[in-house]
Amino acid sequence: MLFIAAAIVGTIGWSGEVLLLPVACAVPALWAFAPSRLVAGLVSMAYFMAASRGLPVGVSIFYASDIWVGLGLWIAASLLFVTVHTVLWSPKPGWHRPLRYLVAATLMSVPPFGIVGWASPITAAGVLFPAWGWAGLAATAAGLSAMTTRAWPLAGAGIGVAFSVSALTWSDPESPEGWVGINTAFDYQAGNHADYAQHMATIALVRRAVENGARTIVLPESALGIWTPTTERLWTRSLADLNVIVAGGAVVVNDSGYDNVMIELTGEGARILYRERMPVPISMWRPWASGGASAEFFANPTGRFARTSIAPLICYEQLLVWPILQSILSGPDVIVATGNGWWTGDTNIVPIQKASARAWASLFGLPLVIAFNT
Numbered sequence: 001m002l003f004i005a006a007a008i009v010g011t012i013g014w015s016g017e018v019l020l021l022p023v024a025c026a027v028p029a030l031w032a033f034a035p036s037r038l039v040a041g042l043v044s045m046a047y048f049m050a051a052s053r054g055l056p057v058g059v060s061i062f063y064a065s066d067i068w069v070g071l072g073l074w075i076a077a078s079l080l081f082v083t084v085h086t087v088l089w090s091p092k093p094g095w096h097r098p099l100r101y102l103v104a105a106t107l108m109s110v111p112p113f114g115i116v117g118w119a120s121p122i123t124a125a126g127v128l129f130p131a132w133g134w135a136g137l138a139a140t141a142a143g144l145s146a147m148t149t150r151a152w153p154l155a156g157a158g159i160g161v162a163f164s165v166s167a168l169t170w171s172d173p174e175s176p177e178g179w180v181g182i183n184t185a186f187d188y189q190a191g192n193h194a195d196y197a198q199h200m201a202t203i204a205l206v207r208r209a210v211e212n213g214a215r216t217i218v219l220p221e222s223a224l225g226i227w228t229p230t231t232e233r234l235w236t237r238s239l240a241d242l243n244v245i246v247a248g249g250a251v252v253v254n255d256s257g258y259d260n261v262m263i264e265l266t267g268e269g270a271r272i273l274y275r276e277r278m279p280v281p282i283s284m285w286r287p288w289a290s291g292g293a294s295a296e297f298f299a300n301p302t303g304r305f306a307r308t309s310i311a312p313l314i315c316y317e318q319l320l321v322w323p324i325l326q327s328i329l330s331g332p333d334v335i336v337a338t339g340n341g342w343w344t345g346d347t348n349i350v351p352i353q354k355a356s357a358r359a360w361a362s363l364f365g366l367p368l369v370i371a372f373n374t
Helices: 002-013 018-032 037-051 055-062 067-088 096-107 121-128 134-146 152-169 196-211 229-239 315-319 322-329 349-363
Strands: 179-181 216-218 245-253 258-266 269-275 303-305 308-314 334-340 368-373
Touching: 002 018, 002 037, 018 037, 018 096, 018 121, 018 134, 018 152, 018 349, 037 067, 055 067, 067 096, 096 134, 121 134, 121 152, 121 349, 134 152, 179 334, 179 368, 196 216, 196 229, 216 368, 229 245, 229 258, 229 269, 245 334, 258 303, 258 308, 269 303, 269 308, 308 315, 308 322, 315 322, 315 334, 315 349, 334 349, 349 368
Parallel strands: 179 216, 216 245, 308 334, 334 368
Antiparallel strands: 245 258, 258 269, 303 308
16 A cells, blocks of 8 residues: 555656645655565655656657667666665654655765656645745755654645645746747757757747847757857857847767757857756766766856856756755856757656746746757
């Protein structure tokens, strides 16, 4: 029953609907009150695998392979989460359980374990305590910790009240005035990048947005393809007659592989404003082999775009905890979330990414700009 309950919690909490994120707050109780370490491990696996259920299909599309490759990576990705929670589970009541849960949650929030730290219930803080900032994060952590004690009914009731109030008063984070995130639907294939036709189509979208009043535009991850002097000339000449500043995702080739970046563009020139801290493991970040994406981890937590400090989150970073919290420590004015979800098919991966970004923006009361290719 605990296994089934954990799977239901993971499925509902991580459905891609931001207001359902607090459902994930039930998992600490299911984990803590498991009758044995084995059952605690099974509960952890059920929750994590249910929350990340879109991965097998996404991987099979990305690699153009059968579903078994996706299933293998899905199981492998769950091992760190399951191992951490199984090892730290304790049969002892009292202070052991909440303390061990906090340790497990912390380990899954920062590298190295945090590299696959998806589906953290702490993400629900933005729904439970909108605009509370760090105090809301602390309150959520305290509530999650209390869910592992005998006081869990009281903690659950408190979370339920906060959940209900938020559901009645919820409003999505808005973009700053004049800022627009452009969503696209280009059909990428693994290893392919934006060609001339796609660049021209994207430029047309930018021009249309400017005609509608946009002055600051955000494009999705990979929108600018492989960044070269030729690509820069194409874009700067195309923007020369427009009063606009554009940010777009691109790939910059280096000696060991490439950087996944955001680039600021105007009619006068271009510059790199952000290098992704945590690319997708295996498909992009492969430290054991050359040719993959570089991981900056704790570098450049914020970027300067349109004379504004932004907290950039590229794709996979939206599923993790430390990138956004590190960015918030630097005091950004806007959260900018971009992604390229061509490979996600009909799964709920992109909705989950967007829900996470919306929750973090809500928690810290910051404007949010989202731009995805799907």
